[in-house]
Amino acid sequence: MYHIPAMLRETIEGLRVRPDGTYVDVTFGGGGHSGAILNSLGSNGRLYSFDRDIEAYENAGSIRDDKRFTFVHSDFRYLGQWMDYYGVTEIDGLLADLGVSFHHFDTAERGFSFRFPGPLDMRMNRNGGKTAADVVNTYTEEELARVLYMYGELKQSRQIARRIVQTREQSPLLATEALVRSVAGRAVTAEQLTPPQKKEMTLVFQALRIEVNDELGALREMLQAALRLLAPGGRLAVLTYHSLEDRLVKNFMRSGRLDGEIEKDFYGNILTPFRLIEKGLVASEEEVESNPRARSAKLRVAEKI
Numbered sequence: 565m566y567h568i569p570a571m572l573r574e575t576i577e578g579l580r581v582r583p584d585g586t587y588v589d590v591t592f593g594g595g596g597h598s599g600a601i602l603n604s605l606g607s608n609g610r611l612y613s614f615d616r617d618i619e620a621y622e623n624a625g626s627i628r629d630d631k632r633f634t635f636v637h638s639d640f641r642y643l644g645q646w647m648d649y650y651g652v653t654e655i656d657g658l659l660a661d662l663g664v665s666f667h668h669f670d671t672a673e674r675g676f677s678f679r680f681p682g683p684l685d686m687r688m689n690r691n692g693g694k695t696a697a698d699v700v701n702t703y704t705e706e707e708l709a710r711v712l713y714m715y716g717e718l719k720q721s722r723q724i725a726r727r728i729v730q731t732r733e734q735s736p737l738l739a740t741e742a743l744v745r746s747v748a749g750r751a752v753t754a755e756q757l758t759p760p761q762k763k764e765m766t767l768v769f770q771a772l773r774i775e776v777n778d779e780l781g782a783l784r785e786m787l788q789a790a791l792r793l794l795a796p797g798g799r800l801a802v803l804t805y806h807s808l809e810d811r812l813v814k815n816f817m818r819s820g821r822l823d824g825e826i827e828k829d830f831y832g833n834i835l836t837p838f839r840l841i842e843k844g845l846v847a848s849e850e851e852v853e854s855n856p857r858a859r860s861a862k863l864r865v866a867e868k869i
């Protein structure tokens with residue numbers, strides 16, 4: 565199974581798809597959300613879906629033949645340039661379902677999960693760019709500690725960075741299992757980790773993944789392009805999975821600015837390009853029961869004024 569879309573109904577409702585509108589799904593993944601958007605569109609509607617991982621497109625099945633659909637194999641940070649290329653000056657809605665797909669987590673050779681032995685890769689786009697092995701073997705101890713602290717919010721970031729550097733002085737860390745052993749401080753398999761160690765390992769892997777794919781940098785650029793492209797009344801729907809990206813999206817939707825700074829007019833009214841529609845909706849208990857990975861999903865929707 566490539567992916568199970570989180571909060572599908574709530575997201576599509578939040579987007580309030582207009583049948584003849586132009587929509588963008590910047591995170592195609594398994595195509596669950598894109599498929600639902602296409603189902604809500606009429607024959608004149610259009611959907612542009614991005615994914616930086618070509619395997620998403622290869623798995624897309626019959627959606628690929630839909631005349632209303634265009635797949636863009638690119639990082640969504642280039643949203644503005646691609647819309648220019650296709651001659652799209654305005655869009656009626658944009659969806660971002662951030663992070664990685666189940667396919668990434670569950671495919672050992674992609675290196676995203678500490679649960680499987682595999683290469684320390686973690687690139688969503690395997691055509692180029694640095695891998696997680698490049699990060700753990702070439703960053704200074706200080707830089708590693710910063711990545712672990714900023715993107716994993718790990719209190720033990722300095723100790724973990726120290727252990728990684730000590731390990732790589734013996735031999736480079738090239739595999740997930742080597743990183744697990746180094747972080748745990750002893751020879752141990754993923755199954756032997758205690759629950760707190762598993763939590764720590766999840767955060768170490770998350771931090772490296774965010775660094776490898778520059779996830780927050782891409783999100784910032786995409787949000788600014790989305791604000792420019794959205795037509796008045798157009799909607800921006802974002803599903804986030806951890807507090808760093810959620811904070812960024814929340815601030816942006818409140819203020820229209822990446823730094824989240826609120827501007828006010830002479831009378832003290834907040835100046836913002838958005839009206840907030842959903843302020844952090846989470847998945848229902850039923851959904852989390854059938855799809856535990858939806859537990860961390862948070863949906864925010866804003867409408868361009």
Ligand SMILES: C[S@@+](CC[C@H](N)C(=O)[O-])C[C@H]1O[C@@H](n2cnc3c(N)ncnc32)[C@H](O)[C@@H]1O
Pocket residue numbers: 567568569570590591592593594595596597598614615616617620638639640641661662663664665688779782783
């Ligand atoms: C959570 S999944 C999306 C799942 C999708 N909504 C579905 O219904 O199957 C996130 C997808 O976005 C892609 N992705 C993440 N960051 C990206 C970026 N900066 N540019 C393009 N694609 C990205 C990943 O490769 C992954 O396939």
